């Protein structure tokens with residue numbers, strides 16, 4: 001995908017606050033700190049576009065970006081941040097579930113897992129929602145630069161077993177090593193094409 005323009009549009013607190021659904025949309029989800037914002041910056045070749053941080057749980061709204069004036073990218077708030085204020089944690093589920101259920105132009109969710117971690121209960125719960133909603137899901141294992149090739153094969157087996165998703169469905173990704181960018185773009189473009 002050739003990126004001509006990228007623009008931050010808005011941060012929405014709920015489905016009702018989302019921009020008018022004029023374009024197909026791809027959302028990015030995963031536990032807090034998994035690397036959603038970094039991956040979006042990497043796909044869009046804009047280093048500082050989406051705020052990333054080493055402090056988990058900073059992005060607590062639905063953040064909309066316009067890509068080429070024809071596609072929305074949505075950086076969803078991460079789950080599993082135990083230290084977030086209770087109010088924030090309580091608000092997360094209705095916000096994200098409302099969005100997933102109600103956003104008619106949502107073509108797919110890029111779902112990120114950390115190469116070094118076992119999928120958590122929250123990861124599996126989130127995958128259940130995606131499956132219940134029949135939301136096309138693009139699973140990604142990110143931060144693959146953090147472990148050896150052998151370790152990665154083992155992690156892929158564990159992740160595949162716990163999620164019930166076959167190994168070949170996962171796209172391996174690394175921001176610093178720029179692994180997976182064109183593969184992921186292809187999957188995103190297919191998801192958009194299948195839904196428009």
Ligand SMILES: Nc1nc2c(ncn2[C@@H]2O[C@H](COP(=O)(O)OP(=O)(O)OP(=O)(O)O)[C@@H](O)[C@H]2O)c(=O)[nH]1
Pocket residue numbers: 030031032033034035036037038039051052053054055056057058059077078079142143144145146173174175176
């Ligand atoms: N080594 C390595 N580090 C990464 C990679 N992707 C992200 N990181 C780092 O992981 C940390 C968290 O990244 P973010 O992109 O802010 O994660 P996030 O999922 O947006 O986090 P929240 O917005 O808090 O939910 C940052 O320090 C990133 O630099 C990767 O592929 N490899």
Ligand SMILES: [Mg+2]
Pocket residue numbers: 036037038051052053059075
């Ligand atoms: Mg983020």
